[in-house]
Amino acid sequence: xxxxxxxxxxxxxxxxxxxxxxxxxxxxxxxxxxxxxxxxxxxxxxxxxxxxxxxxxxxxxxxxxxxxxxxxxxxxxxxxxxxxxxxxxxxxxxxxxxxxxxxxxxxxxxxxxxxxxxxxxxxxxxxxxxxxxxxxxxxxxxxxxxxxxxxxxxxxxxxxxxxxxxxxxxxxxxxxxxxxxxxxxxxxxxxxxxxxxxxxxxxxxxxxxxxxxxxxxxxxxxxxxxxxxxxxxxxxxxxxxxxxxxxxxxxxxxxxxxxxxxxxxxxxxxxxxxxxxxxxxxxxxxxxxxxxxxxxxxxxxxxxxxxxxxxxxxxxxxxxxxxxxxxxxxxxxxxxxxxxxxxxxxxxxxxxxxxxxxxxxxxxxxxxxxxxxxx
Amino acid sequence: xxxxxxxxxxxxxxxxxxxxxxxxxxxxxxxxxxxxxxxxxxxxxxxxxxxxxxxxxxxxxxxxxxxxxxxxxxxxxxxxxxxxxxxxxxxxxxxxxxxxxxxxxxxxxxxxxxxxxxxxxxxxxxxx
Numbered sequence: 001x002x003x004x005x006x007x008x009x010x011x012x013x014x015x016x017x018x019x020x021x022x023x024x025x026x027x028x029x030x031x032x033x034x035x036x037x038x039x040x041x042x043x044x045x046x047x048x049x050x051x052x053x054x055x056x057x058x059x060x061x062x063x064x065x066x067x068x069x070x071x072x073x074x075x076x077x078x079x080x081x082x083x084x085x086x087x088x089x090x091x092x093x094x095x096x097x098x099x100x101x102x103x104x105x106x107x108x109x110x111x112x113x114x115x116x117x118x119x120x121x122x123x124x125x126x127x128x129x130x131x132x133x134x135x136x137x138x139x140x141x142x143x144x145x146x147x148x149x150x151x152x153x154x155x156x157x158x159x160x161x162x163x164x165x166x167x168x169x170x171x172x173x174x175x176x177x178x179x180x181x182x183x184x185x186x187x188x189x190x191x192x193x194x195x196x197x198x199x200x201x202x203x204x205x206x207x208x209x210x211x212x213x214x215x216x217x218x219x220x221x222x223x224x225x226x227x228x229x230x231x232x233x234x235x236x237x238x239x240x241x242x243x244x245x246x247x248x249x250x251x252x253x254x255x256x257x258x259x260x261x262x263x264x265x266x267x268x269x270x271x272x273x274x275x276x277x278x279x280x281x282x283x284x285x286x287x288x289x290x291x292x293x294x295x296x297x298x299x300x301x302x303x304x305x306x307x308x309x310x311x312x313x314x315x316x317x318x319x320x321x322x323x324x325x326x327x328x329x330x331x332x333x334x335x336x337x338x339x340x341x342x343x344x345x346x347x348x349x350x351x352x353x354x355x356x357x358x359x360x361x362x363x364x365x366x367x368x369x370x371x372x373x374x375x
Numbered sequence: 376x377x378x379x380x381x382x383x384x385x386x387x388x389x390x391x392x393x394x395x396x397x398x399x400x401x402x403x404x405x406x407x408x409x410x411x412x413x414x415x416x417x418x419x420x421x422x423x424x425x426x427x428x429x430x431x432x433x434x435x436x437x438x439x440x441x442x443x444x445x446x447x448x449x450x451x452x453x454x455x456x457x458x459x460x461x462x463x464x465x466x467x468x469x470x471x472x473x474x475x476x477x478x479x480x481x482x483x484x485x486x487x488x489x490x491x492x493x494x495x496x497x498x499x500x501x502x503x
Contacts, residue, residue: 033438034414235440303419304416331414358435
């Protein structure tokens with residue numbers, strides 16, 4: 001029996017094509033992947049992300065504990081601000097990539113991948129048990145209590161304040177900078193609205209108690225409709241994030257892949273002191289890695305590159321040099337795109353490679369990230 | 376959607392259609408199939424001259440998310456392929472029985488047509 005988010009009935013009413021995503025019955029699309037992708041790039045799309053996890057960490061030792069288990073530096077955060085970060089094992093391998101928000105000085109909200117909620121909670125509890133100040137840290141997995149949605153697109157800022165009026169205060173669009181978060185009251189409950197997203201567009205993610213998530217979803221869809229807002233599913237979410245080269249856990253990241261290999265070294269704060277995985281990550285930052293994540297674009301129209309397809313070097317002496325981790329036909333560029341791992345000496349931009357697609361070699365070029373840029 | 380099955384067109388259970396004229400069959404996929412696939416981004420067609428067997432995979436349709444095999448509904452030699460699909464794969468979605476055709480086959484065993492579904496039979500098969 002698949003798990004359902006609080007918005008399942010809404011997806012049925014909207015005629016969504018439902019699929020199994022990591023044990024969740026989620027909308028792959030409503031009007032079509034390309035249509036929804038284009039709506040997000042030109043107007044706005046609304047994604048159900050209620051399957052993602054929410055873990056709250058509180059206490060006087062919460063900042064120290066989080067700086068121990070996460071790679072980015074939590075001390076950079078002010079109240080109502082978040083950062084992208086990773087949680088690594090002792091080998092520097094990624095257990096998850098996530099956002100951490102400082103709600104208050106001693107209260108943090110972690111937004112984690114749906115497929116990693118159990119693994120993250122188990123790891124955090126295990127690390128907490130061995131942490132010297134564990135008595136001053138309280139950790140709760142509240143994933144089942146919350147729903148969430150992502151409003152993404154250039155027009156989102158035009159109607160976010162119609163959805164959540166601020167009265168006499170300045171509105172969300174004007175006050176929230178990227179990665180800022182607001183806590184608001186909605187139908188007598190607290191909700192969080194953060195200026196972040198996974199599509200490369202401006203947008204807001206709304207985290208709310210599960211019971212009021214459907215009413216927020218319906219309200220946003222109604223208010224956004226005249227601006228071109230459409231419901232958007234996981235299919236478009238994947239094409240959008242691939243175009244801007246955002247990693248997806250399980251593809252670009254896993255427990256045997258480090259943030260340094262994935263090109264995410266900027267989110268690894270080696271200078272903050274010791275943390276889980278630091279020795280391996282420091283070594284990799286200095287000495288380099290055996291493989292490197294690159295982005296690539298197909299040279300001509302072909303079947304799209306897809307995850308797991310082999311990557312070959314080009315030229316007279318071809319050999320297999322890596323594997324595609326994410327790939328698709330780019331709705332914005334009209335050509336095949338993807339990311340994959342190759343040896344660092346073969347990773348230079350403009351290098352010719354070939355993607356093996358059903359036995360044939362489709363030529364491609366390594367390109368600097370992101371593959372798609374606005375304007 | 377149920378009245379999207381044209382008269383005079385036969386279907387395989389696997390959703391390919393066949394229109395025959397003077398021993399040559401034009402082959403494509405049905406409206407039902409293109410709707411299931413959603414946005415078609417690429418079609419890999421058989422080469423002209425290739426000999427196809429009824430029921431064997433002969434082409435591939437790629438949507439954004441998946442690749443699907445197309446099974447030839449008839450046996451025979453490929454005499455033409457729809458070049459337009461290289462630049463305009465979306466024709467499969469917008470005009471599956473017309474401009475979205477895949478290839479033409481010179482029938483080697485016309486009796487095979489008797490095993491394909493008439494429009495009403497196909498309509499029932501897809502639940503209409």
